[in-house]
Amino acid sequence: MLTQNSSESVLLVDGMALLFRGYYATSSSGYIMRTDHGVPINGVYGFLKYLLDAIGTFKPTHVVCCWDMGSKTFRTEKFEAYKANRGPAPEELIPQFDLVKEVTASFNIPNVGVVGYEADDCIGTLARTYSPHMKVQILTGDHDMLQLVEENTEVIIMKKGQSNYMVYTLDTLMEEKSLTPAQIIDLKGLTGDTADNYPGVKGIGEKTATKLLNEYQNIAGILENLAALPKGVRAKIEAELDMLHLSLDLATIRLDAPVACALEDCAWAMEREKVISKFEEIAYKGLIRLIG
Incomplete structure (x- = not known):
């Protein structure tokens, strides 16, 4: 015990x-x-x-x-x-x-x-x-x-x-980092990891990802508010939804x-x-x- x-x-x-x-x-x-x-x-x-x-x-x-x-x-x-x-x-x-x-x-x-x-x-x-x-x-x-x-x-x-x-x-x-431990996983899901060779969402860097997480807490929150995102950011995420979820899983x-x-x-x-x-x-x- x-x-x-x-x-x-x-x-x-x-x-x-x-x-x-x-x-x-x-x-x-x-x-x-x-x-x-x-x-x-x-x-x-x-x-x-x-x-x-x-x-x-x-x-x-x-x-x-x-x-x-x-x-x-x-x-x-x-x-x-x-x-x-x-x-x-x-x-x-x-x-x-x-x-x-x-x-x-x-x-x-x-x-x-x-x-x-x-x-x-x-x-x-x-x-x-x-x-x-x-x-x-x-x-x-x-x-x-x-x-x-x-x-x-x-x-x-x-x-x-x-x-x-x-x-x-x-x-x-x-x-x-302006992030919680759980948001570190979300960050990797969005940005990927060059050392581990998974891409995340192409075109989303750490600065943008951190800003999104500060505003919407996590990837689920970001996806619920896609319509409110800048057009370019929204398009990048929508084009890479499968890879976003896979990268999130690989990062966990x-x-x-x-x-x-x-x-x-x-x-x-x-x-x-x-x-x-x-x-x-x-x-x-x-x-x-x-x-x-």
Whole structure:
């Protein structure tokens, strides 16, 4: 039985966001760190650097790391072009996908992922599970996650540079974006998402979409008031109604993914000897320096 504990908090980590960011941050000069066995390690190294910095900064009592489990999901079934614009992962990063999970597990942090769903859906589902009982903080670089902000759930966006974060609460989200979390989904439905490769309504940008949402609250409200819209805007929406509804669905992070992680399994409790043993097995001395 979960009970409310205001002194506890859980950090839900977007694993791929940290891994890719860590890889590109450490390989931008063309230099690839390698273990004594010749295995590329810079993505894992960067991931750990970001993860440990966030844990040190936000001091969670619990940590879970969520992962994508392949490119095929229910979203690609609905829209074949979803994320189809993304090239393959860098060759040096591929062997690090499994290695980073081994390293994460050595810190007693659960690795969570479900085939057919994205890490976002796992994070959304766990956030909804945990938030009635403790503070939830989501660590990511993905602004799509802003739809998950709630009274007891914050989204921490990693910005450029070490220890540089923007923490979104209901108040800061409204201050910066003039939108509620639910309206973030509507915004994506209208504007689409170039990174995820779905178009929304062609010709509707963020400024117009935000103005419409401020006036009519949501897409349902906009569609009820089509006759009141400027002729050009109305024509664009009417021409793309099917894509508008599909984009809205693709943008919606699921809160009911078949995923669970008991709180007692994700309490933050690093066993230094266990971590060092894994680092020695990997054979890269630089990792040990990260844990002081």
